[in-house]
Amino acid sequence: MTNTNSNNATLADFIWKNADVLWGNFKHVDFGKVILPFTLLRRLECVLEPTRTQVASTHQAMANQGVDMDLILPPITGYPFYNTSNYDLGSLGATRTRQNLEDYISSFSANARVIFEQFDFANTIARMDRGGVLYKICQNFAAIDMHPNTVPERTMSNVYEHLIRKFGAEVNEAAEDFMTPRDVVHLAIELLLAPDEKIFVNNPGLITTLYDPTIGTSGFISDGMEHVDTLRDRYGNAPTIIPYGQELEPETHAVALASMLLKTIPSDPGRDLSQNIKLGSTLSNDQLANEKFNYCVSNPPFGKKWEMDQKDVVKEHTEQKFEGRFGPKLPRVSDGSMLFLLHLLSKLEDPEKGGGRAAIVLSGSPLFNGSAGQGESEIRRHLLENDVVEAIIALPQEIFFRTGIGTYIWILSNKKPEHRKGKVQLINATEMYEPLRKSEGNKRRKISDDQIREIVAMYSDCEPSKQSLIMDAQDFGYRRIKVLRPLRKKIVISDEGFEKLAEEKAWAKRSEEQQSAWTDLLREEMNSEHDWHWVESFAKDAAKKDTALGKLDAALIKSLRAAFGVRDPELKPVIDKKGKVTPDDDMTDFENVPLATDIQDYLATEVLPHAEDAYIDETYKDEADEGVGIVGYEINFNRYFYEYQPPRDLEEIDAELNAVEERIAAMLAEVTE
Known part of the structure; x- marks a missing residue:
């Protein structure tokens, strides 16, 4: 298995081949319900193997003494979980496989058993037993080497995600909606944590928190913890990161739980980090409602409806306003990604306690969806006027598994350094990629490690360049005025x-x-x-x-x-009963005036030269500041990074057309001969 373990995709494919045994007894849409929990079980088994004998003997010696095994056994395993069974996958036997496997799983500590409960594994085992494939699958997995020394945790995390993508492809479901490619994960974490490396190094023993409200299989969290561990190799010390998260899907949550069970922190090796990973919808049931964090990261599903959360979200918005998470107007139900922007903002540690920073991966729609006064624009307004948008990075297309659309990383912060206050940095990294030799769904490109370092350097330097613009937050705002005739x-x-x-x-x-x-x-x-x-x-x-x-x-x-x-343009304006000019409804127009521009000056220079009798409707006002015109915000990357391309020479175009005509004539001649 050495060669197999050298590549996580190869290992995942090797594991998935166990599905061949299931044909006839399981539908292909159910294969993942077998493969995923068995993979997790084998991983936990391999991790516990070095201490298995000592745990079993200790448990046997103290079983009748009324002591709490959760206090006695984790220090022996070196992890916050254990298993007291005498069985493993290779020793279940061929005659009582089901009963022995059930006993084996029930012998895990409660924090590990819940993983298999969320997979409804007991029913899966019963089906496999009835189909006569249980023993074969157990033997197959027992032969796969998943020991940490052979398969590092990061590789194992990749394997989980590869298997889930494989499962999603089998059932034609969007199982990759929450899957963030590793290059994007690494870039987001670097952007989030790299600026604070000096703080980490200069404060030995620092404890900080990292939160993901759409944790999936814990890719972001795992990468963040590994990032700070590299500081220990470089500088001799590193901060302690305490992970937190929440996940909607039970099966994915189970994978995240297993990942956190296998992680330890040097200052508190017995701490069960899986207890911080909650199950449920973050938008309607925030199970960490009273918590705030130093760092937040998320990749919410692109363009996913939030109608299942609508009742609770609207209630919080109505009753709590800006005291809750969703103070501004709400976005349309067709896309809930901007709700996660507001959620992350609410989760940042208070500035007086050091503040917080967040990185969130979004599609392009949150940049411009919604006109002035609508929910999306009001959310952008809230973020920009409160000066919490630090940077937005445009990523290359075709770097995600299920979509080729353009994506962006937003960096939010309530602890901006002085030189960033009132500013927003836009980074155009759309051309910074390498093509993949083999496409993975829609993913045909990746951001290399060197390119990641280059992007992070642009962000850290915060200097204007061809790819990096430093904008005033007000530059994105405008007033939508109503122009009457x-x-x-x-x-x-x-x-x-x-x-x-x-x-x-x-x-x-x-x-x-x-x-x-x-x-x-x-x-x-x-x-x-x-x-x-x-x-x-x-x-x-x-x-x-x-x-x-x-x-x-x-x-x-x-x-x-x-x-x-x-x-009749020659007529005098119609006057109403109050002596006021009556507007022509058919000629009403709207203009977006930059916030820095006086609306009367705009009218004089941009409108009156074309319609000399036009005037501004003074009653059309913004609800918040009561100024004339509705305030709106949008962030148009294409406008800011647009480069004029002069038209090609007409003679060059004519020459190309003549060449095409000659080729067509030659082809027709061949057909008629």
């Missing part, structure tokens, strides 16, 4: 107007007799011109005199004006 219309009764009237809803609601009576009356005014207000007085007088016309309402008057109104 005076109504300059007259009333002309015409055949064309009657055709328009037939399409009006208020007219269609009239009976045939009423329509006929109105038509006869209006035709008496054919081809004559009247001012805008004539319709109302004419219709009211007519309705009073002739009951056959039916009851007059505002909707009918509006329909008559819509049908017979004719725009």
Whole structure:
């Protein structure tokens, strides 16, 4: 198995071949329910193997003394879990395999047993026993070397994720939605932790926290813990990272639990880190509601609906406002990724306690979805006006397993250094990648270690360059003003107007007799011109005199004006009863004015040269600051990093077209010969 273990994908494929034994007894959509828990079981078994004899003898000697084994046995194993059974996968026997395996699993400490409970492993074992494949699978896994000295934890984490992707492909489900490629994981962790390396090194014994609300198989957390461990190799000391997280899917949560059970911290080797990994929906059931963290990281599903969480999220938003997690307006239910932005912000340690920083991987939609005043824009406004967006890094396309779309890493911080205050750094890393020799789904590219270091250096230096822009937070904001034009219309009764009237809803609601009576009356005014207000007085007088016309309402008057109104730019503006200019609804327009620009100056330079009678609707105001115009925010990477490409020379284009025509003619000649 040495060669197999040298490559995590090869090891995962080797493990998955056990599915061949299951054909006929299990549907292919159920293969993962066997392969994944057996992989975890074998890994735990290999980890405990060096201390197995000592644990068994200690348990036997003290079993009847009323002592708490959770206090006695973990110090022996060196991990916060243990197993007191005399069995392992290789010694279950062929005659009572099921009973012995059940006894073996029940002999794990409670924090390890829960892993198999979440897989509903007892029922899976029973099915395998009935199908006559249980003993064979146990023997197969017993032969796979998963000892930590052979398969490091990072490799094992890759194996778990590879198996889950394989399982997802088998059942045609989005099992990779929570899978973050290792290069993206490593980049996010480096961006998150690298700026604080001096703090870590200069403060021996520092204890810090790392939290992932969409922990998946714990890839981010594991990478973060390994990152700080490298500091010990380089500088002789490293901080202690205490991991926290929450996961929605029980099977994935079980993998994360197993991963955390196998991790220890030097200052407290007996601490059970799996106790910090919670099960449930983070948005509607935050099980770490009273906790804040030094570092946060997340890759929430792209474009996933949050309707299952909607009731609880809306309740928190309504009742707690900015005292809770979801203070600004809420995004549309079709995509909940921006809710995780707000959630992470709420989880950052208070600034007076040192503050916190977060890295979150998102698609492009949170940068620009939603117009001024809508939920998405209001969330961006909240983040930018509170100066917590430190940087946004645009990643290459085709680096994720299930999508080729552009992705971004947002860095949030409530402890910005002085030179970053009021600023947002945009980094364009879209061209920083290496092609993969073999595609993994939609993943055709990767970010190399050298490129990761280059991106992190750009972020750390915070200097302007072709790929790095330092923007004022206000640069992303604008006011959406409502621009009106005076109504300059007259009333002309015409055949064309009657055709328009037939399409009006208020007219269609009239009976045939009423329509006929109105038509006869209006035709008496054919081809004559009247001012805008004539319709109302004419219709009211007519309705009073002739009951056959039916009851007059505002909707009918509006329909008559819509049908017979004719725009005439030479007319004076229509004045209402209060002496104010009446706006022409059909000519209403909206303009986005940069926040740094005075709206009247904008009107004068950008609008009036094209529409000299235009004016701003002073009643169209922002709810928050009560200024004229609705405030909005968007972050348009393409605009900021756009490079003008001059058009090609016409002679060059003509030459190419002529060459194509000649090739086509030659091909046609061959066909006709």
